[in-house]
């Protein structure tokens with residue numbers, strides 16, 4: 395189902411008298427393209443999928459956005475609602491269907507379909523419900539877009555990134571979980587708010603699980619390029635250990651707080667995923683903490699094919715490299731504990 399009407403059907407094809415070709419040029423037709431078009435598919439047109447679709451749309455990252463959802467009426471409503479903004483936005487073809495064929499030849503497929511937490515549930519509580527969906531979705535997506543980058547968002551995102559990697563057969567460099575890119579933004583926001591500076595001037599990473607065992611890398615926080623813990627040691631006025639621990643706890647509790655208040659989270663994950671899509675599709679080579687195959691990093695054992703967030707350089711080919719962080723012993727031990735929790739969950743799946 396898509397409602398796009400071609401220009402030639404309307405008579406706007408150069409012969410109508412409305413648009414005439416200049417000398418020696420081709421007539422204006424919808425198929426006149428001089429560069430490869432970029433297609434992004436979003437699987438799951440719920441709160442998160444639509445926040446991502448609308449952010450990608452407004453940031454002009456795609457020529458075509460395909461939406462896939464199991465709920466036909468909701469999908470059609472969301473599609474029309476986005477299409478009706480056409481006069482205010484870059485020209486983007488928006489299509490949708492309940493069949494995975496709509497995602498054919500995508501450059502990037504973002505998977506958000508699945509159950510979400512209700513108050514009191516952890517992300518890991520969603521595992522078995524969402525693995526069952528992924529068993530249907532991922533093979534169909536991979537078959538339709540064998541060269542695509544897969545960006546997993548549904549929770550528990552790290553274990554589902556492992557599931558998507560196993561079910562797609564794609565190389566690990568093309569299967570990425572949105573991971574702690576969002577948690578790191580929350581961390582940076584709270585530090586910036588405490589210091590009354592701009593969050594974009596804070597470099598700070600949450601790594602490990604996007605969940606309860608996430609790890610705040612306090613040792614490498616910098617503000618405007620200056621290491622924060624050194625200034626903590628030198629000058630106790632603006633920052634203290636208790637404030638930092640309060641911020642870490644607030645980051646870990648952020649999603650629970652928002653879900654308790656509005657039922658779901660959506661806007662921040664929309665921007666987080668659009669920032670990842672920009673780095674990937676525009677080959678920006680920016681470093682983001684995202685869920686990657688972490689075997690061999692920071693003592694994560696061989697054979698534990700666990701996905702968790704580490705700072706990674708993202709470009710058009712996906713994960714271009716993972717940064718070896720300089721961690722304290724305590725941070726490395728927490729990261730290995732996070733890896734152990736995730737690997738225990740992966741092993742339950744028998745994939």
Ligand SMILES: NC(=O)C1=CN([C@@H]2O[C@H](COP(=O)(O)OP(=O)(O)OC[C@H]3O[C@@H](n4cnc5c(N)ncnc54)[C@H](O)[C@@H]3O)[C@@H](O)[C@H]2O)C=CC1
Nearest residue numbers: 438439440441442463464507508509510547548549658663
């Ligand atoms: N990684 C992250 O940082 C974040 C992850 N999430 C996760 O994103 C997921 C989606 O959350 P919401 O959008 O709030 O939920 P939602 O309930 O609003 O949307 C889920 C959508 O998935 C669709 N769906 C279900 N089965 C499907 C199938 N087989 N094929 C296609 N579509 C199907 C549903 O019809 C629904 O529209 C949840 O797992 C949530 O925990 C949410 C926020 C942040």
Ligand SMILES: CC(=O)C(=O)O
Nearest residue numbers: 517549576649659663
């Ligand atoms: C729901 C979720 O994973 C988040 O907002 O962090």
